[in-house]
Amino acid sequence: xxxxxxxxxxxxxxxxxxxxxxxxxxxxxxxxxxxxxxxxxxxxxxxxxxxxxxxxxxxxxxxxxxxxxxxxxxxxxxxxxxxxxxxxxxxxxxxxxxxxxxxxxxxxx
Amino acid sequence: xxxxxxxxxxxxxxxxxxxxxxxxxxxxxxxxxxxxxxxxxxxxxxxxxxxxxxxxxxxxxxxxxxxxxxxxxxxxxxxxxxxxxxxxxxxxxxxxxxxxxxxxxxxxxxxxxxx
Numbered sequence: 001x002x003x004x005x006x007x008x009x010x011x012x013x014x015x016x017x018x019x020x021x022x023x024x025x026x027x028x029x030x031x032x033x034x035x036x037x038x039x040x041x042x043x044x045x046x047x048x049x050x051x052x053x054x055x056x057x058x059x060x061x062x063x064x065x066x067x068x069x070x071x072x073x074x075x076x077x078x079x080x081x082x083x084x085x086x087x088x089x090x091x092x093x094x095x096x097x098x099x100x101x102x103x104x105x106x107x108x109x
Numbered sequence: 110x111x112x113x114x115x116x117x118x119x120x121x122x123x124x125x126x127x128x129x130x131x132x133x134x135x136x137x138x139x140x141x142x143x144x145x146x147x148x149x150x151x152x153x154x155x156x157x158x159x160x161x162x163x164x165x166x167x168x169x170x171x172x173x174x175x176x177x178x179x180x181x182x183x184x185x186x187x188x189x190x191x192x193x194x195x196x197x198x199x200x201x202x203x204x205x206x207x208x209x210x211x212x213x214x215x216x217x218x219x220x221x222x223x224x
Contacts, residue, residue: 099151
């Protein structure tokens with residue numbers, strides 16, 4: 001079967017660094033997305049990885065290891081506005097997205 | 110219009126009633142999708158359309174139907190609503206289905222409550 005696992009909730013302090021992990025098992029793999037979703041809003045695109053390694057985009061970085069079925073999203077210099085849910089999604093063999101349940105990130109001052 | 114719009118924003122519906130959720134995009138994207146999002150679960154695909162005139166079933170299609178008469182519009186119909194269809198519904202679109210890196214862009218969502 002297909003499965004995406006992420007922690008349900010994480011707490012971090014403003015100004016700190018946090019790493020949100022995602023492990024996956026899917027039928028075929030054509031890349032992995034991270035989306036951000038603020039409460040009551042739509043998901044918005046953060047990153048896409050298809051090759052192993054780290055992709056850096058400002059304060060946010062995303063890492064992928066295809067052999068381990070593992071990805072993480074790294075958020076640096078946390079700001080209060082980063083309080084949101086972070087969704088991991090894999091592209092399967094049919095090019096459909098399989099979504100994790102999301103990680104709710106709480107930022108404390 | 111810029112991006113994807115959905116209507117209505119929210120709706121309370123009596124069980125057994127028929128309801129159509131509307132979705133319109135102005136980005137000329139080929140592919141469109143309908144998801145439902147429930148607490149504690151990931152987004153689940155209901156139906157999709159790779160191009161105008163074609164539709165396909167996703168993970169949870171039962172009780173829902175879609176049509177894709179043109180590129181811009183992708184309505185979702187609940188023929189006879191049941192309480193288990195209470196959820197937040199998101200419409201999304203992407204430029205193409207070929208290749209894995211086609212980002213999906215989401216509408217603001219419709220919050221539906223079936224009593």
